[in-house]
Amino acid sequence: MEIPVYLFTGLLESGKTTLIHEVAGEEGFLEPGNTLLIRCEEGEEEFSEEFLRKYSMILLDVEEAEELNESFWRKSETDYKPAQIMIEYNGMWTMDTLFDSGIPGEWFMGGIYSTVNAQTAELYLSNMRGAFMEPLKESNLIIFNRCDENIDRVRFRRMLKALNPQVQIAFEKMDGSVFADDLDQVPYDFNQPTINIEGMDYGLWYVDAMEHPGRYIGKNIHFTAKFCASMKAEDKYFVPGRHIMTCCEADIEFYGYVCYFEGDMPFKHNDWVEVTVEYDYGMCDMYGEEGPILRLVDIKGCKAPENELVTFT
Numbered sequence: 001m002e003i004p005v006y007l008f009t010g011l012l013e014s015g016k017t018t019l020i021h022e023v024a025g026e027e028g029f030l031e032p033g034n035t036l037l038i039r040c041e042e043g044e045e046e047f048s049e050e051f052l053r054k055y056s057m058i059l060l061d062v063e064e065a066e067e068l069n070e071s072f073w074r075k076s077e078t079d080y081k082p083a084q085i086m087i088e089y090n091g092m093w094t095m096d097t098l099f100d101s102g103i104p105g106e107w108f109m110g111g112i113y114s115t116v117n118a119q120t121a122e123l124y125l126s127n128m129r130g131a132f133m134e135p136l137k138e139s140n141l142i143i144f145n146r147c148d149e150n151i152d153r154v155r156f157r158r159m160l161k162a163l164n165p166q167v168q169i170a171f172e173k174m175d176g177s178v179f180a181d182d183l184d185q186v187p188y189d190f191n192q193p194t195i196n197i198e199g200m201d202y203g204l205w206y207v208d209a210m211e212h213p214g215r216y217i218g219k220n221i222h223f224t225a226k227f228c229a230s231m232k233a234e235d236k237y238f239v240p241g242r243h244i245m246t247c248c249e250a251d252i253e254f255y256g257y258v259c260y261f262e263g264d265m266p267f268k269h270n271d272w273v274e275v276t277v278e279y280d281y282g283m284c285d286m287y288g289e290e291g292p293i294l295r296l297v298d299i300k301g302c303k304a305p306e307n308e309l310v311t312f313t
Contacts, residue, residue, distance in 0.1 A: 002107065157169050224275075
């Protein structure tokens with residue numbers, strides 16, 4: 001039978017248990033019937049018997065990652081007949097451990113929710129980058145809790161949006177209230193005939209062009225980029241983009257959107273170019289889904305910029 005699975009990820013003491021308490025109390029979140037709550041690590045906060053009874057939850061502890069296998073999932077379905085499953089996942093286990101564990105094909109992922117303790121985020125980025133970042137790439141919602149006024153929300157938001165453009169991000173203050181969504185201002189002028197993207201602003205534009213396509217549709221955009229050629233010479237598209245460091249050197253990747261052109265193209269792979277493109281948004285075979293689509297207006301060669309690598313700092 002179809003069963004929704006809700007996954008709660010994050011490192012130890014990041015607030016997963018608190019979030020489970022909160023969403024369980026949201027009207028309409030849980031379907032009537034049993035909820036199987038699988039706890040893969042114990043934190044500071046517990047699930048009380050009163051809480052479990054109130055929401056018809058069955059708490060099941062899993063101590064080793066190897067316990068998650070096809071037999072475990074099928075036995076859980078047979079023994080507990082859950083209407084839904086909630087998993088408080090161990091932050092030190094990889095996501096592949098869960099995704100490759102033999103979860104029945106008729107079950108579906110209802111949502112992946114990640115929690116981040118803002119007080120320790122920088123420390124984990126510096127010392128445990130892989131474990132910190134991995135679940136965030138898959139999340140539908142990321143909640144930064146325990147934020148003070150000094151947290152660089154703009155940097156974290158841009159960094160995570162580059163890795164996971166569709167994710168929703170919320171920043172909670174120390175008292176649990178949420179910061180206003182005031183982070184989408186951009187440093188360039190929408191009122192000019194051509195929007196000029198300066199070098200270090202490319203990362204911001206890349207994220208904003210995906211998140212707010214309505215701002216750019218029909219407009220011309222000018223920026224400096226590396227020419228990423230198609231593998232087939234006859235193709236009439238290329239990708240103008242930049243290498244972006246999202247949080248550290250290990251996370252440097254090339255980011256760009258497909259750009260279609262007509263006629264001959266005199267540039268080769270990895271050339272530096274200045275491009276003016278017209279922006280559109282829609283279904284694109286190259287992405288396999290909707291996304292930004294660029295059409296070349298003008299292109300010319302140029303020297304490599306002084307700072308070839310774009311960052312979000």
